[in-house]
Amino acid sequence: MNIFLVYGGKSAEHDVSILSAYSILKEIYYNYYTVTPVYITREGKWLKGNEITDPSQVNSSQELILEDIGEGLHFSDIPKENTIVFPVLHGPNGEDGTVQGLLEMLEIPYVGAGVLASATGMDKIISKILFKEAGLPIVPYFQVKVIDWHVNQEMVISEAESTLSYPMFVKPSNMGSSVGISEAKDRNELVEAIAKAFEYDRRVLIEQGVQAREIEVAVLGNEDINTSVPGELVKKQQFYDYESKYISNEVVPQIPAKLSEEITKTLREYAARAFMAIDGNGLTRVDFFLTADEEIYINEVNTFPGFTNYSMYPRLWEKTGLAYGDLIEEMIQLGLRRFKARQ
Ligand code: ADP
Ligand code: MG
Ligand code: MG
Numbered sequence: 443m444n445i446f447l448v449y450g451g452k453s454a455e456h457d458v459s460i461l462s463a464y465s466i467l468k469e470i471y472y473n474y475y476t477v478t479p480v481y482i483t484r485e486g487k488w489l490k491g492n493e494i495t496d497p498s499q500v501n502s503s504q505e506l507i508l509e510d511i512g513e514g515l516h517f518s519d520i521p522k523e524n525t526i527v528f529p530v531l532h533g534p535n536g537e538d539g540t541v542q543g544l545l546e547m548l549e550i551p552y553v554g555a556g557v558l559a560s561a562t563g564m565d566k567i568i569s570k571i572l573f574k575e576a577g578l579p580i581v582p583y584f585q586v587k588v589i590d591w592h593v594n595q596e597m598v599i600s601e602a603e604s605t606l607s608y609p610m611f612v613k614p615s616n617m618g619s620s621v622g623i624s625e626a627k628d629r630n631e632l633v634e635a636i637a638k639a640f641e642y643d644r645r646v647l648i649e650q651g652v653q654a655r656e657i658e659v660a661v662l663g664n665e666d667i668n669t670s671v672p673g674e675l676v677k678k679q680q681f682y683d684y685e686s687k688y689i690s691n692e693v694v695p696q697i698p699a700k701l702s703e704e705i706t707k708t709l710r711e712y713a714a715r716a717f718m719a720i721d722g723n724g725l726t727r728v729d730f731f732l733t734a735d736e737e738i739y740i741n742e743v744n745t746f747p748g749f750t751n752y753s754m755y756p757r758l759w760e761k762t763g764l765a766y767g768d769l770i771e772e773m774i775q776l777g778l779r780r781f782k783a784r785q
Contacts, residue, residue, distance in 0.1 A: 453533035462749035464503035481508040488515040538564035551781030554724040555745035563745040576719040583649040609651035614643035654731035659713035660758040669710040670758035674699035
C-alpha cells in the first residue's frame with residue numbers, strides 16, 4: 443500500500459508539522475507500506491520527494507524540507523488504488539478541513555478527521571457552541587468580529603469588562619500552538635491582545651481566564667470511541683505559550699495525571715462527548731481545565747494534535763497500552779474503514 447504523507451503547510455505550525463512527520467516516518471510499518479513524502483512549502487507549493495521504503499532513509503527532520511530536491515505534485519499523480527493520504531498538518535490550511543475537502547473531491551482515503559470535524563474543531567467559537575449544546579462546561583466568553591472592533595473599540599472593551607474579569611484570554615478563532623493568543627491583565631493589555639489576535643483571524647474570542655491545571659485526553663476511533671488515560675501538562679508558568687510548548691520545553695507531561703477516579707471518569711466521558719459533538723473521526727486530543735475546587739471546563743479539541751515522540755497524544759496512548767507504531771497503524775485502518783463506510 444502507498445502512503446502519501448503530507449506535511450509542512452501554509453500555517454504558523456509549519457515547523458511543528460515537520461517534526462510530527464519525522465517521528466511518524468520513523469515508526470510506520472514499512473513491511474506494509476511505501477511512503478511518498480509530500481512537503482507543502484510555507485508559500486503553499488506541494489512538492490513530492492522520493493519514495494521511502496525503510497526508516498533509515500530518513501535521517502533528520504531537516505531532510506524533509508524538499509524545497510530544492512522535490513518535484514511539484516500533480517494531484518493526478520496520486521494513485522486511486524491501494525493508497526491513503528496521511529495529512530500531518532497542524533493549524534489552518536490543513537487541520538481545518540481544507541485539505542480534507544480536497545481529498546474528498548479526489549475520492550482518496552485519508553487519515554484523521556473529515557471536513558466537518560476538522561473545520562469545527564479548528565474554530566474555537568464554533569466548537570464552543572457545539573460543546574455547550576452537548577452539555578459540556580465551557581468558560582464564559584464572547585466573540586468579536588473585526589468589523590465591530592474597527593467600528594467601536596470602546597463598546598467591545600466595555601462588554602468584556604462588564605461580562606468577564608481580568609485576567610482574560612484573547613484568541614484568534616482559527617489557530618493553534620498558542621499563536622496569536624495573549625493573556626490580558628488590564629485594559630491596556632486587553633486592547634493590545636485583541637489587536638494582536640486580529641492579525642491572525644477576522645473573528646476573535648475573549649475568554650474568562652482561569653487558574654487551572656491543564657489535563658488532556660486522547661480519543662481514537664470512528665463510531666467506536668476509545669479514550670486514553672488523562673495526562674497533565676505540569677507547567678512552570680500559567681500560560682502555556684508557543685515558546686514553552688516547543689522551544690524551552692518547559693512543560694513536563696504527567697501521565698496518567700494525578701486525579702481521583704471520579705474526575706478521570708468524567709474527563710474521559712466528556713472527551714468522548716466532545717468527539718461526537720464535532721462529528722470526530724480517527725483521532726482528536728481533547729483539552730481541559732481543572733480548577734483547584736475541581737471545576738472542569740473543556741478548553742478545546744485538536745483534530746491533528748502534535749505527533750512527535752514527545753507529544754502528548756501518542757504518549758497518552760503509550761501509557762494506555764498502545765505503542766506509537768500500533769497507534770499509527772490504527773489511524774491508517776480507521777481512515778480506510780471510514781472511506782469504505784461512506785461509499
Ligand atoms: P491553542 O489551540 O493555540 O493551543 P488554547 O485555547 O489551548 O489554544 O490556548 C493556549 C494556552 O493558553 C492553553 O494551553 C493555556 O495555557 C492558556 N489558556 C487558554 N485559555 C485560557 C483560559 N481561559 N484561562 C487560562 N489559561 C488559558
Ligand atoms: Mg489547539
Ligand atoms: Mg491548546
